[in-house]
Amino acid sequence: MPLYDFVVMVKPAVDRRNLVEFMTRVGQRVYARSGVVTNIKSFGRVNLAYDIKKRDGRFSEAHMMQMTxxxxxxxxxxxxxxxxxERLLRWMMTRSRGNAWTKIGKD
Structure with missing residues (x-):
């Protein structure tokens, strides 16, 4: 099974409890498919490089989380x-390249 990074940006009005519940549900889906969660990171509330427009307004900040x-x-x-x-601004799942240091040249 390959290693994936899942990054999500959530609206700033979403409270911490709902954010944890959301990430727990994604993790449970991974486990249901015989997967393994290896890491979860919270980047906290971040300023976005550009505003994201949604039906309920424009957002210049978001809660950012990453799950591997x-x-x-x-x-x-x-x-x-x-x-x-409706809580999400953006999400992305990419295949992880692993540790780049192990792939650099041979002596």
Whole structure:
């Protein structure tokens, strides 16, 4: 199973409890597909490089979280339900390259 990074930007009005609940649900989906969550990072409230326009306004700040997990490659299709979640500004799932230092040249 490959290693993936899942990054999410959530509206600043969302409280910490809802944010933890959201990340827990994503983690439970990973476990349900025999995956393994390896790391979760919170970057806190960050200023965005540009405003993101949604139906309920423009946002220049967001809560940013990252989850790293190993799961089957078809898992990204299961996350399509996130497009309908009103709490989210953006989300992205990318395949992780791992540790870049291990791939640099041979002596």
């Amino acid at each position: 997990f190993m799961v089957n490659p078809q898992f990204h299709q299961e996350l399509s339900y996130l497009n309908k979640d």
